[in-house]
Amino acid sequence: xxxxxxxxxxxxxxxxxxxxxxxxxxxxxxxxxxxxxxxxxxxxxxxxxxxxxxxxxxxxxxxxxxxxxxxxxxxxxxxxxxxxxxxxxxxxxxxxxxxxxxxxxxxxxxxxxxxxxxxxxxxxxxxxxxxxxxxxxxxxxxxxxxxxxxxxxxxxxxxxxxxxxxxxxxxxxxxxxxxxxxxxxxxxxxxxxxxxxxxxxxxxxxxxxxxxxxxxxxxxxxxxxxxxxxxxxxxxxxxxxxxxxxxxxxxxxxxxxxxxxxxxxxxxxxxxxxxxxxxxxxxxxxxxxxxxxxxxxxxxxxxxxxxxxxxxxxxxxxxxxxxxxxxxxxxxxxxxxxxxxxxxxxxxxxxxxxxxxxxxxxxxxxxxxxxxxxxxxxxxxxxxxxxxxxxxxxxxxxxxxxxxxxxxxxxxxxxxxxxxxxxxxxxxxxxxxxxxxxxxxxxxxxxxxxxxxxxxxxxxxxxxxxxxxxxx
Amino acid sequence: xxxxxxxxxxxxxxxxxxxxxxxxxxxxxxxxxxxxxxxxxxxxxxxxxxxxxxxxxxxxxxxxxxxxxxxxxxxxxxxxxxxxxxxxxxxxxxxxxxxxxxxxxxxxxxxxxxxxxxxxxxxxxxxxxxxxxxxxxxxxxxxxxxxxxxxxxxxxxxxxxxxxxxxxxxxxxxxxxxxxxxxxxxxxxxxxxxxxxxxxxxxxxxxxxxxxxxxxxxxxxxxxxxxxxxxxxxxxxxxxxxxxxxxxxxxxxxxxxxxxxxxxxxxxxxxxxxxxxxxxxxxxxxxxxxxxxxxxxxxxxxxxxxxxxxxxxxxxxxxxxxxxxxxxxxxxxxxxxxxxxxxxxxxxxxxxxxxxxxxxxxxxxxxxxxxxxxxxxxxxxxxxxxxxxxxxxxxxxxxxxxxxxxxxxxxxxxxxxxxxxxxxxxxxxxxxxxxxxxxxxxxxxxxxxxxxxxxxxxxxxxxxxxxxxxxx
Numbered sequence: 001x002x003x004x005x006x007x008x009x010x011x012x013x014x015x016x017x018x019x020x021x022x023x024x025x026x027x028x029x030x031x032x033x034x035x036x037x038x039x040x041x042x043x044x045x046x047x048x049x050x051x052x053x054x055x056x057x058x059x060x061x062x063x064x065x066x067x068x069x070x071x072x073x074x075x076x077x078x079x080x081x082x083x084x085x086x087x088x089x090x091x092x093x094x095x096x097x098x099x100x101x102x103x104x105x106x107x108x109x110x111x112x113x114x115x116x117x118x119x120x121x122x123x124x125x126x127x128x129x130x131x132x133x134x135x136x137x138x139x140x141x142x143x144x145x146x147x148x149x150x151x152x153x154x155x156x157x158x159x160x161x162x163x164x165x166x167x168x169x170x171x172x173x174x175x176x177x178x179x180x181x182x183x184x185x186x187x188x189x190x191x192x193x194x195x196x197x198x199x200x201x202x203x204x205x206x207x208x209x210x211x212x213x214x215x216x217x218x219x220x221x222x223x224x225x226x227x228x229x230x231x232x233x234x235x236x237x238x239x240x241x242x243x244x245x246x247x248x249x250x251x252x253x254x255x256x257x258x259x260x261x262x263x264x265x266x267x268x269x270x271x272x273x274x275x276x277x278x279x280x281x282x283x284x285x286x287x288x289x290x291x292x293x294x295x296x297x298x299x300x301x302x303x304x305x306x307x308x309x310x311x312x313x314x315x316x317x318x319x320x321x322x323x324x325x326x327x328x329x330x331x332x333x334x335x336x337x338x339x340x341x342x343x344x345x346x347x348x349x350x351x352x353x354x355x356x357x358x359x360x361x362x363x364x365x366x367x368x369x370x371x372x373x374x375x376x377x378x379x380x381x382x383x384x385x386x387x388x389x390x391x392x393x394x395x396x397x398x399x400x401x402x403x404x405x406x407x408x409x410x411x412x413x414x415x416x417x418x419x420x421x422x423x424x425x426x427x428x429x430x431x432x433x434x435x436x437x438x439x440x441x442x443x444x445x446x447x448x449x450x451x452x453x454x455x456x457x458x459x460x461x462x463x464x465x466x467x468x469x470x471x472x
Numbered sequence: 473x474x475x476x477x478x479x480x481x482x483x484x485x486x487x488x489x490x491x492x493x494x495x496x497x498x499x500x501x502x503x504x505x506x507x508x509x510x511x512x513x514x515x516x517x518x519x520x521x522x523x524x525x526x527x528x529x530x531x532x533x534x535x536x537x538x539x540x541x542x543x544x545x546x547x548x549x550x551x552x553x554x555x556x557x558x559x560x561x562x563x564x565x566x567x568x569x570x571x572x573x574x575x576x577x578x579x580x581x582x583x584x585x586x587x588x589x590x591x592x593x594x595x596x597x598x599x600x601x602x603x604x605x606x607x608x609x610x611x612x613x614x615x616x617x618x619x620x621x622x623x624x625x626x627x628x629x630x631x632x633x634x635x636x637x638x639x640x641x642x643x644x645x646x647x648x649x650x651x652x653x654x655x656x657x658x659x660x661x662x663x664x665x666x667x668x669x670x671x672x673x674x675x676x677x678x679x680x681x682x683x684x685x686x687x688x689x690x691x692x693x694x695x696x697x698x699x700x701x702x703x704x705x706x707x708x709x710x711x712x713x714x715x716x717x718x719x720x721x722x723x724x725x726x727x728x729x730x731x732x733x734x735x736x737x738x739x740x741x742x743x744x745x746x747x748x749x750x751x752x753x754x755x756x757x758x759x760x761x762x763x764x765x766x767x768x769x770x771x772x773x774x775x776x777x778x779x780x781x782x783x784x785x786x787x788x789x790x791x792x793x794x795x796x797x798x799x800x801x802x803x804x805x806x807x808x809x810x811x812x813x814x815x816x817x818x819x820x821x822x823x824x825x826x827x828x829x830x831x832x833x834x835x836x837x838x839x840x841x842x843x844x845x846x847x848x849x850x851x852x853x854x855x856x857x858x859x860x861x862x863x864x865x866x867x868x869x870x871x872x873x874x875x876x877x878x879x880x881x882x883x884x885x886x887x888x889x890x891x892x893x894x895x896x897x898x899x900x901x902x903x904x905x906x907x908x909x910x911x912x913x914x915x916x917x918x919x920x921x922x923x924x925x926x927x928x929x930x931x932x933x934x935x936x937x938x939x940x941x942x943x944x
Contacts, residue, residue, distance in 0.1 A: 030546070030588055031576065034539030039604070042536045064514045067506030068578075068609055068625050069562075074502070090541075090567040092578065095624075096613035097559055104503065106540075106564065106578070116502055126798070132511070137540055137609065141568035152567075153540050326598070 005338075008274050012218040016269060017146070023277050023339045025264065026147045033145040033152025037261070040339065043285035044264060045155065049135070051187050051283070052157060052259050055179045061131040061159060066113050068137075069104035074112040077237040081111065084204020088140040090152075106139040111205065111230065111256055114160045115238040118252075124243045125164055128252060129172070133159045148265035149222070149472050156260035162240070162252035169229055169253035170208075176257040177210040177227040184224060188263065189280040189390040190214050190270045191398050192224070193421065193467055195445025200433060203228045203256075213444050213467075215398045216269040219419020221444045221469035224266050227257035265472075270394050277340025278362050280390050281383040287318040288379060289336045293329050293348035303347050306357070306372070310345070314376055317383070337362060342386045343379065363389055408456045412439045421469045425452030425462030432457035441470050477810075480746050484690040488741060489618070495749050495811045497736065498619045505617040505624025509733070512811065515757035517627070517733060521607070523659050523755070524629060524731050527651045533603040533631060538585050540609075541576035546584040549709040553583065556676020560612040562624075578611040583677065583706060583728055586632045590724075591712040597636055599714065600724060601644070605631045620737035621694070621944050628732035634712070634724035641701055641725035642680075648729040649682040649699040656696060660735065661752040661862040662686050662742045663870050664696070665893065665939055667917025672905060675700045675728075685916050685939075687870045688741040691891020693916045693941035696738050699729035737944075742866050749812025750834050752862055753855040759790040760851060761808045765801050765820035775819050778829070778844070782817070786848055789855070809834060814858045815851065835861055880928045884911045893941045897924030897934030904929035913942050 005022065006014040020026050025041030037045065056063075069092060076082045090106040093099060107113065114132065122130060135157050145151050159176060163169045177194065184190045193213045202209035206228035214222045234240075235251040244250045271278040281287050290310065292303040307321045320341075322332050329346070336344060346358040356369040359378060363386060370378045401420040405411040411422050416439040426432060426443065433443055435457045447465045455462050477494065478486040492498050497513030509517065528535075541564060548554045562578040565571060579585065586604065594602060607629045617623050631648060635641045649666065656662045665685045674681035678700035685693050706712075707723040716722045743750040753759050762782065764775040779793045792813075794804050801818070808816060818830040828841040831850060835858060842850045873892040877883040883894050888911040898904060898915065905915055907929045919937045927934050 027589065027592065029539055030585065031539040031541050031543065034541055035537065036539065036589055037537040039534035039536050043534070045537075046535065062511035062515070063518065064511050065507065065509040065517075065627065067501055067503040067508065068611065069503050069506055071503060087569055089569075090564050090576075092562050093565045094575075095562040096615070097561075103566075104562075113502070117499065117508055120499065139540065143568070155537065 005274065005276065008217070008272065012216075012269075015272070016265075019268060019272055019276055019338075020147045025268070025277075031152075033142060035147060035151050035153065035261070040285060041264060044267075044279065044283060045261060047283040047285065048183075048188070048263055049157075052183055053135070055183065056133050056157065056159065059175065059179065061133045061161070063133050063135065065136070066110050066117065066134055068107055070107050070110070070113045072103050072105055074116060075105050077112060078205050078231070078234050080231070081205035081234075085109070085140070088142065090139045090141050107136070108138055108140045109256075109258070110134060110136070110138075110158055111160065111234060112238075115234050115240060115254070118160070118162055119238045119240040122162055122240055122242045122252060125245050127242065128162055128164045129168060130162045130252075131159070131172075132161065133157055146265075146472075148261055148268070151261075154261050156258050158256060158258045161255045162235075163255070164244070164250075164252065166253045169255050173208070173210060173227045173229045173255040173257065176255070177212065180212050180225045180227065180257070180259060183259070184212060184214070184263075184266075185391065187280065187282045188267055188270075189282075189387055189394060190224070190266055191391065191395040193221070193444065193447075195447045195467060197226070197445060198433060198443045198466075200430060201442060205231055205234060207231050211445050213471075214266050214270060215401055215421050215469065216266075216472070217272075217397070218269075219401050219421075219470070221421065221467075221471040222262070222266055222269065223444075223471065224263060225257070225259045228255060230254035230256055271390055272340070276338035278390065279340040279342060281342045281387045284340065284342055285318065286320040286336075286339075286341045287383055288320070288343040288345060289332075289341045290319060290321045290345045290347060291329050291332045291336075292321070292323060293346055299349045302349065302352060306347055306352055307345075310357075310372075310375060314379060317379055343382060361386055363393075404451060406452060406454070406456070408435060408439075415439055415441055415468065415470065419470050421467055423447065423449070423451065423465050423467055424456040425454050426466045427455035427458055427460035427462060429455075429458070429460070436468060439470075441468050443467070444469050444471060477746060477748065480689070480744065484688075484741075487744070488737075491740060491744055491748055491810075492619045497740070497749075503624075505614060507619055507623050507625065507733070512757060513736060516736060516739075516751070516755060519755040519757065520655075520660070520735055521629075524655055525607070527655065528605050528629065528631065531647065531651065533605045533633070536604050536606055537608070538582050538589065538606055540579055542579050542582070542585045544575050544577055546588060547577050549584060550677050550703070550706050552703070553677035553706075557581070557612070560614065562611045562613050579608070580610055580612045581728075581730070582606060582608070582610075582630055583632065583702065584710075587706050587710040587712060587726070590632070590634055591710045594634055594712055594714045594724060596715045597717050600634060600636045601640060602634045602724075603631070603644075604633065605629055618737075618944075620733055620740070623733075626733050628730045630728060630730045633727045634707075635727070636716070636724065638725045641727050645680070645682060645699045645701045645727040645729065648727070649684065652684045652697045652699065652729070652731060655731070656684060656686070656735075656738070657863065659752065659754045660739055660742075661754075661859055661866065662696070662738055663863065663867040665693070665870075665916065665919070667919045667939065669698070669917060670905060670915045670938075672902060673914060677703055677706060679703050683917050685943075686738050686742060687873055687893050687941065688738075688944070689744075689869065690741075691873050691893075691942070693893065693939075693943040694734070694738055694741065695916075695943065696735060697729070697731045700727060702726035702728055743862055744812070748810035750862065751812035751814060753814045753859045756812065756814055757790065758792040758808075758811075758813045759855055760792070760815040760817060761804075761813045762791060762793045762817045762819060763801050763804045763808075764793070764795060765818055767821075771821045774821065774824060778819055778824055779817075782829075782844075782847060786851060789851055815854060833858055835865075876923060878924060878926070878928070880907060880911075887911050887913055887940065887942065891942050893939055895919065895921070895923065895937050895939055896928040897926050898938045899927035899930055899932035899934060901927075901930070901932070908940060911942075913940050915939070916941050916943060
């Protein structure tokens with residue numbers, strides 16, 4: 001039997017750590033900050049990854065692979081980039097029994113090495129657009145780590161593209177940003193807050209960063225993924241000149257965009273409850289768990305036969321029969337609730353006699369006796385319903401945590417004490433942005449609405465709204 | 473237009489390097505020994521990977537992920553293991569701006585870190601068997617590298633399992649070995665030579681290594697993948713004791729097995745010819761390329777309409793329409809032959825008038841006019857036929873290169889000059905094995921036949937045959 005989880009309302013951070021380990025998504029690692037992702041967590045990641053990979057391919061990108069190691073001189077070629085990443089780098093100084101002449105950085109992101117290759121591949125406008133993606137592990141040596149949310153090594157895809165015009169690059173960065181929004185909302189059932197990062201929060205080396213953020217149950221925002229228009233400085237630093245349609249030498253316009261294992265943390269913190277995880281059906285490794293109930297060996301055989309028939313009749317549904325003979329049905333209910341399986345079927349001899357199975361969902365809807373003949377449709381319908389209910393439930397919760405306020409002096413203490421998302425105005429000056437520090441908050445994004453005409457901190461005008469929150 | 477390839481018969485090594493780059497499987501990398509795998513090469517790897525991944529899951533293994541970095545102390549826990557890998561390690565000494573207290577090794581293989589976790593997870597016989605797989609990049613700092621065949625960083629899956637009994641571990645190692653043979657023979661169309669490694673050639677830390685080898689066109693063997701029964705020393709070194717059915721403390725029996733991007737090199741070197749790659753249909757990123765032939769804009773439209781209909785009518789076949797307006801049909805034939813696409817369809821106005829398309833395969837079978845109404849079946853049948861022909865062709869070639877000889881004194885100079893596989897007897901003594909060094913050859917495996925009663929180098933008896941070759 002697992003330990004009882006910490007109270008989700010009063011001890012959210014502890015609840016998070018405990019559920020990640022108890023549900024066997026991940027385990028404590030002997031290497032500081034590097035994750036051990038267990039099979040249940042990895043199956044969840046594979047389902048998410050397959051959705052993202054399909055979208056990347058359907059939008060005309062091709063997967064490739066680039067070296068894990070990046071020469072130090074590459075990282076140093078773009079000034080903002082090296083400034084942003086230098087404090088987090090892991091460095092290989094020795095290899096093959098010798099000290100290396102030039103130390104190698106373990107990639108924190110791959111702009112520099114991919115741009116080096118782009119410069120080899122892009123000679124003419126006919127080589128554009130170039131649209132490449134890589135699934136990879138990257139390393140950023142962080143001081144404080146938490147499984148999935150902030151780790152020394154994490155897994156992601158990083159898309160890198162080059163275009164003839166600034167407009168095409170902007171369209172590309174916005175397209176992938178919107179694809180990410182679709183993944184979060186329509187597959188992970190997480191309502192998003194999407195906008196543009198302020199100068200101080202954007203990617204080291206980007207002209208513009210589009211962000212997809214979520215608001216977790218504790219009122220803190222989580223940056224869930226980003227899409228960047230990359231500075232042409234990179235193209236210049238790596239000599240990426242190409243011959244334009246007009247026969248002139250020009251530099252391409254670049255984008256990059258990434259989606260990481262942090263998404264698993266977002267799922268846990270958006271949907272979980274006091275009983276444990278709740279996984280959206282579209283990504284749940286197990287969508288339906290069958291718990292057989294019996295007393296005699298004869299009943300066991302009969303019940304397992306029915307369970308196996310259900311498995312065979314529904315090849316498109318991810319069904320697991322928990323046939324463990326050592327655990328009680330009650331222990332199994334507890335275990336699979338903890339692991340967030342959306343649907344449970346209980347099958348006992350009396351149910352079989354009545355031609356039904358008992359359908360129980362993870363959201364607490366009333367238990368239902370479903371005739372076996374109607375089960376396939378009932379399962380499909382209920383999985384769709386749960387997916388929708390999860391999104392709606394999260395959306396309602398976030399609407400409650402979303403406040404519109406004019407002045408920091410009015411909302412600062414509430415924000416600091418209780419979290420939540422604050423929509424307000426901003427003059428775009430860094431000195432006003434800095435005032436959020438004392439409330440442990442940041443501008444999460446510039447938001448495409450214009451309700452506030454004046455800055456939250458001064459009396460200067462605000463060109464459009466922003467969203468402020470504490471964050472992970 | 474691409475450069476002409478070096479002569480495949482007289483300059484096989486140069487031919488190999490050139491075709492890998494010209495066919496855009498990989499590119500030269502700015503990081504010594506680390507690969508840049510280009511989209512065409514990566515798509516090939518994805519197809520191979522998906523076949524292997526499905527087999528791994530179908531045989532009851534679960535994917536997971538373990539840290540890239542391994543503490544130096546872990547690697548040092550098993551004596552043979554550290555001795556085998558120490559010369560090839562890449563070491564992170566600095567991270568986050570500081571020198572690390574304990575340097576971290578970039579994993580050359582993950583036995584040690586996975587066994588550390590196994591020790592946490594295995595408490596009782598009820599936790600066994602434990603069957604885990606990881607898809608990962610690993611780093612072995614090699615002196616001489618060649619794309620796909622021997623690289624500083626490569627990609628692989630590494631399976632790691634733990635079992636109650638020695639018999640179960642042996643069954644597991646043999647099962648995965650046979651699955652690998654199936655992948656090579658029935659998907660990559662590569663006839664294999666499968667056997668057991670000698671003491672000197674087995675994996676550092678294994679009790680027994682099963683190997684799958686191929687014989688390349690130049691007569692050199694390539695170790696294509698291996699499956700190991702791992703020494704119980706690992707289980708002991710990591711404190712992996714569990715409570716047995718009898719209530720005693722016992723150590724589990726371990727296996728590991730891996731399949732790498734080297735498989736791409738095996739495909740290139742087994743099937744390629746003077747025109748370039750030849751890819752087996754089951755793994756080819758493009759199975760059928762359509763080359764439209766036209767003179768007028770009207771013809772172009774008409775031909776592309778037919779091409780698009782073919783694409784739509786055959787969703788299960790990987791078809792690419794090369795609609796590039798800048799290249800001639802002849803240049804396209806050359807390009808896709810170089811890249812090894814198994815089938816080409818040529819469609820011109822006269823073909824359309826006759827209700828046919830021209831079908832050309834990469835093996836040189838006669839060009840055929842196929843009625844459009846019969847095309848779907850013709851494509852499917854021809855892809856199956858090519859797959860079979862490729863295996864048969866490679867098998868015949870290998871049979872010619874496979875010699876049975878009694879004494880090294882008789883075959884040593886032929887082996888040294890021309891390569892090839894030599895089946896013979898061996899007394900199992902290291903001093904006889906060492907004599908192969910002067911012929912630049914090694915024992916590739918102990919082979920499950922018994923044709924020779926005496927050792928190739930001395931007069932002692934041979935318990936069963938072995939296979940000798942030069943190798944990559």
